[in-house]
Amino acid sequence: MTADPVVDCAIYVDGVRDPQAYGYADALAKVRETGEGFVWLGVHAPDTLQMTDIASVFGLHELAVEDAVVAHQRPKLEMYGETLFMVLRTVAYVDHDSLASTAEVVSTGEIMVFLGEDYVITVRHGEQTELASMRHRLEENPTALAIGPSVVLHAVADRVVDAYLVVAEELDTDVVEIEQAVFGGAVVDIDPVYLLRREVIEFRRACTPLTIPLQRLTMPNPWLPDEVRTYFRDVSDHLTTVNDRVMDYDNLLSSMLDSAAAKVGIQQNTDMRKITAWAAMAAAPTMIAGIYGMNFKHMPELDWHYGYFVILGIMVAICALLWRNFRKHGWL
Known part of the structure; x- marks a missing residue:
């Protein structure tokens, strides 16, 4: 039997969580009946049938539903009718003793966000994409949640980009280790250089395409209040910092790869x-x-x-x- 993909579902009125438990269909019906608050539905790795049922309740577009099930999408921002659909790639650093003893430096996952006038749906793929702690932190700040579901979209984007910054810091240590191995030792093992460059490219594929979607969210648009767009500017600035560092790592590793090949x-x-x-x-x-x-x-x-x-x-x-x-x- 297929496991229930719903991780959490709640109604928020004036930023305060309704203590009563609801299924997502009942929650959306109550919000639309009362005209107050919004529904936040959290889903993890749904299959086609489960996502289709959610789509029928919230009126989601079939193309966005397909992307949410299949995953492996590039970061993007699209509008389907009255629903905003955003894809973000998550990245986590894999701890290891040395580059010679590991086959992976970064692991990736995905978060898709459906944003409507009275609902927000977060669909997660991957083990490093948990949002429970973020939800609890937002619930402690009802003033922010009272703005509406767009606050959740900002919180997700901020969390993802903050994780990029952490990974970039960790990769800096690996790059220094590779540099010392290439230029310091008499014998060069070129395999770790290939491994790290491959992982940096994977990291780059996750963060670089997110630049344009975030820039679109910082410009005047009908989806976000002005105060939320202001916060997206900060997220966009952090992403620019990450992209600059990843580009530097890529160029540096390319040079070290050439040097290592020459030394070999x-x-x-x-x-x-x-x-x-x-x-x-x-x-x-x-x-x-x-x-x-x-x-x-x-x-x-x-x-x-x-x-x-x-x-x-x-x-x-x-x-x-x-x-x-x-x-x-x-x-x-």
């Missing part, structure tokens, strides 16, 4: 020169041994009393001469 190439060339030098020193004795291993009958030096010692001396002299030359030119 130099290491490989050095190793190849050493291998070539040792192979050359082994080639001369091998050639001489091969000649005397052909078992010819008429080899005058075979009958010479000192022949064995002379041949060994020649081998050693050739190897010593080659070693000296290779050492002189930095191959060994």
